[in-house]
Amino acid sequence: MAHYYHVCFVVPDLEVTMRDLTAAAGLSWGRVVEAEVEGAVVRVVYSDGPAHAxxxxxxxxxxxxxxxRARFHHIGFWTSDLAAGADRLTACGFPEVAPFGRAAEGPWAYFAVxxxxxxxxxxxxxxxxxxAVSWIPDVPAAEVIDEHVHSCS
Known part of the structure; x- marks a missing residue:
């Protein structure tokens, strides 16, 4: 069984949320990364882990x-084969979400659950x-979903 390595929340104010989670749970944070997505600046930060927020x-x-408003967005897993994982999740009834899917920049894809x-x-x-993912902290203990043995069952 693979373990997730991060849980993502969309938040209206990164600094306020970082401050609050530090106060509430003692989290510490990596560097804030800014990227242009769809013509707008998106800011992303990971907590120190494992597992990461x-x-x-x-x-x-x-x-x-x-x-x-702040809300849960996704839970992230490493996969041994992105294309096979995408096929598996789609076959299991979890549609790939565009533009977050493989058509977007990056070696990742999102599926609605x-x-x-x-x-x-x-x-x-x-x-x-x-x-390509240097800003994403690795969790050496996080297992990888082996898409060649994992199924919908």
Whole structure:
């Protein structure tokens, strides 16, 4: 069984949320990363782990949806084979979410899981430790979903 390595929340104010989670749970934080997504600046930070809390601050109305209030967005897992994982989750009834899917920049894809009110994110484990995901903290203990043996059951 694979273990998740992060849980993501969309938040309206990164610094306020970081402060609150530090006070409430003693979390410490990595560096804030800014990236342009859909023509707008998105800010992302991970807590030190394991497991990590990922916070995303983005403008409302884009792919991140309503960002005026804090909410759960996704739970992230490393996968041995992103394409096979995408096929597996789609076959299990969890549709790939665009534009967060593989059409977007990056070695990851998102799948709607209505029962958790958010998404499952698969991140290609081949990217661990590379520049493509250098801002994502690795969790050496986090297992990888082996897509060649895992099924919907």
């Amino acid at each position: 990922e916070l995303v601050q983005a403008p409302s109305g884009g792919s991140w949806g309503d960002t005026s 209505d029962s958790i009110g958010g998404h499952v994110e698969l991140v290609d484990a081949a990217m661990r430790g590379t520049d």
